[in-house]
Amino acid sequence: MLRLQYAAISDVGRVRKDNQDSGYAGPWLLTVCDGVGGAARGDIASGTAVQQLRRLDERPEVATPDDLLGLVSGALHRAHDRIGELVDEDPSLNGTSTTATVALFDGDRIAIGHVGDSRAYLLRHGELSQLTRDHTFVQSLIDEGRITEDDARVHPHRNLILKALDGMHETEPDLFVLDLLAGDRLLLCSDGASGVLDDTRLATILSEGTPDYAAVELVRASLDAGSSDNVTCVVAEVVSDDTPVLDADGEELAPQLVGAAAELRRRPGRALGAGLFRGHRSGDTGELEAVPADLPADVPFAIPADPIDPEAARYAPRPPARFAWLRRVLALAVLVGLVWISTAAAWSWSQRQYYVGEQDGVVVIFRGISADLPGVSLSEPYETTNVVVERLPTVQQRRLEDGMGGGTLDSARDTVRNLAGKMAPTETTVPTQTSASSAGTAASAGRAG
Numbered sequence: 001m002l003r004l005q006y007a008a009i010s011d012v013g014r015v016r017k018d019n020q021d022s023g024y025a026g027p028w029l030l031t032v033c034d035g036v037g038g039a040a041r042g043d044i045a046s047g048t049a050v051q052q053l054r055r056l057d058e059r060p061e062v063a064t065p066d067d068l069l070g071l072v073s074g075a076l077h078r079a080h081d082r083i084g085e086l087v088d089e090d091p092s093l094n095g096t097s098t099t100a101t102v103a104l105f106d107g108d109r110i111a112i113g114h115v116g117d118s119r120a121y122l123l124r125h126g127e128l129s130q131l132t133r134d135h136t137f138v139q140s141l142i143d144e145g146r147i148t149e150d151d152a153r154v155h156p157h158r159n160l161i162l163k164a165l166d167g168m169h170e171t172e173p174d175l176f177v178l179d180l181l182a183g184d185r186l187l188l189c190s191d192g193a194s195g196v197l198d199d200t201r202l203a204t205i206l207s208e209g210t211p212d213y214a215a216v217e218l219v220r221a222s223l224d225a226g227s228s229d230n231v232t233c234v235v236a237e238v239v240s241d242d243t244p245v246l247d248a249d250g251e252e253l254a255p256q257l258v259g260a261a262a263e264l265r266r267r268p269g270r271a272l273g274a275g276l277f278r279g280h281r282s283g284d285t286g287e288l289e290a291v292p293a294d295l296p297a298d299v300p301f302a303i304p305a306d307p308i309d310p311e312a313a314r315y316a317p318r319p320p321a322r323f324a325w326l327r328r329v330l331a332l333a334v335l336v337g338l339v340w341i342s343t344a345a346a347w348s349w350s351q352r353q354y355y356v357g358e359q360d361g362v363v364v365i366f367r368g369i370s371a372d373l374p375g376v377s378l379s380e381p382y383e384t385t386n387v388v389v390e391r392l393p394t395v396q397q398r399r400l401e402d403g404m405g406g407g408t409l410d411s412a413r414d415t416v417r418n419l420a421g422k423m424a425p426t427e428t429t430v431p432t433q434t435s436a437s438s439a440g441t442a443a444s445a446g447r448a449g
Contacts, residue, residue, distance in 0.1 A: 001107045001241040007212035010232040010259030011219050019259050021190045021232035022046035026057035026255035030103040030234050032118045034190040036315040037096040043260035045083050045098035050261040052079040053102050060106045065177040072104050072113035076173050084167025097166035097315050101188050114174040115163050119194045123185040128203035135163035164315050184238040192231035193222040211235040232259055350378055354412040355403040363387035365412045370403030385416050391423040
């Protein structure tokens with residue numbers, strides 16, 4: 001049985017006006033979500049996702065790794081559905097979405113669920129491994145051998161992700177299970193950290209000090225390396241069951257909720273030139289103020305403003321927020337049109353069909369098909385014949401009840417001629433014969449008279 005010693009920190013960064021990252025660390029669950037959408041409020045998407053995912057933070061009662069993965073997958077789909085509900089309630093949120101990387105711990109292993117470009121890493125025996133694969137445009141270029149990892153860090157479309165939780169497009173997460181060893185360290189982070197720190201730098205910082213110290217230093221190093229995004233890092237160390245898991249004050253370590261999900265207020269502004277990174281205290285994300293838009297160009301950390309905020313166009317499949325209702329109306333109109341065309345074609349075909357049936361005791365040719373829908377008749381009498389039903393053999397009478405000879409008018413008339421040939425002849429009247437005894441009696445009666 002193993003335990004987790006964990007720490008989480010989220011920072012708004014030196015450029016962004018608000019923090020769209022959210023993170024959570026607890027004894028059984030670690031997760032990082034990076035909100036996407038710019039004006040569509042990515043902070044709401046990431047915060048909503050983390051609030052849903054954090055419900056997993058209890059020891060899983062599962063028997064197999066597949067059961068563990070089922071819990072993670074179910075939680076991600078619930079987060080996806082909840083974001084969709086918020087968009088339905090407030091159409092101005094249309095376009096919001098979030099990445100999600102989550103690790104569920106059961107005492108011996110973790111189940112990882114992943115969507116987007118937030119990452120999970122494992123440091124074991126000093127060697128760092130990237131556990132997740134980015135769902136990004138530049139990763140597809142790397143997979144095709146068209147660019148290198150170093151090229152991806154400066155690619156103009158490095159922020160473009162191809163999968164996210166948005167409540168609209170069903171996205172299947174990457175899911176897998178990993179066995180853990182005492183001494184392992186886990187890092188879950190947003191691209192604000194992984195986008196500027198290479199594996200060597202990540203491994204060096206992750207191996208130093210306590211998880212709390214490593215999380216703080218990872219954020220500090222990301223900002224010093226020029227990250228222009230929010231930065232969120234969740235660090236956990238795997239320890240043996242008899243190792244106490246305590247915070248800096250010697251108390252039992254409590255779960256930590258950081259970033260947009262924590263709904264923390266930023267502290268008052270500070271003078272330029274003062275230390276930007278304020279450090280970390282338990283429960284505090286250490287967020288920073290946004291850099292003013294009119295910041296002088298000679299300030300060392302000033303970053304030229306892009307004409308288009310990359311965050312506003314980060315998620316490739318995101319539909320435009322405007323006129324979404326019009327698209328729904330058009331889609332409904334197309335569907336209704338297709339149904340109408342199909343119905344009209346079926347009706348036209350049925351009116352070119354004929355069959356033979358019975359009505360008012362005689363054989364009748366009907367136009368249509370021998371079937372009815374609730375409230376709708378699919379046939380009508382077309383020709384009435386002089387073939388009497390009750391003079392037909394019993395077998396033919398029964399077949400007429402269900403309709404005979406469906407097809408063209410000529411085939412229906414052929415069926416009628418065949419039936420006419422099977423009619424029994426009309427019965428004739430036979431004269432009554434008087435018996436001899438009756439006649440004699442009548443003669444005697446006459447004489448007596």
